[in-house]
Amino acid sequence: MATYWLPTLPDGAMFGNRTVAGTWTENRGEMSTEVHEEIIEAPPEDVWGFMVDPAALSAWFGADAWLEPEPGGVVRFRFTGGVERRGRVEHVAPFRTLTWRWREHLGAGFGSRIGEPSFVTIDLRRVPGGTRVRITERAAPALAEAGR
Numbered sequence: 001m002a003t004y005w006l007p008t009l010p011d012g013a014m015f016g017n018r019t020v021a022g023t024w025t026e027n028r029g030e031m032s033t034e035v036h037e038e039i040i041e042a043p044p045e046d047v048w049g050f051m052v053d054p055a056a057l058s059a060w061f062g063a064d065a066w067l068e069p070e071p072g073g074v075v076r077f078r079f080t081g082g083v084e085r086r087g088r089v090e091h092v093a094p095f096r097t098l099t100w101r102w103r104e105h106l107g108a109g110f111g112s113r114i115g116e117p118s119f120v121t122i123d124l125r126r127v128p129g130g131t132r133v134r135i136t137e138r139a140a141p142a143l144a145e146a147g148r
Contacts, residue, residue, distance in 0.1 A: 033138040041130040
């Protein structure tokens, strides 16, 4: 699969309201919900291709990333500083939504530590001038609570 360069709209562009698009956090006494949003000047089909290509995904997230875009598929992101997040794809709606559950893994052996699970959802919506990309990360219910 080819790697795509997907430009974002410049500041002040007709459809790229930088006072609305950006990052915000919501905290309800547990893990924060983080939302990142921007408009990309490309159709959802091209943005989707970028999301499911490991090389492009790695460049986009600033990590060594691997993702199998199918339910139950492997998700693995290795960030600088030794932080690794691993998980499984939960939901796929091609050209529209991709959701995975993951958790942080630090260290190895007896000194290792595993973080709390969270869900990451990437939503793509066609808008005038391109695609609105919204990435949301929120706490995942404990496995016992989720019935898994």
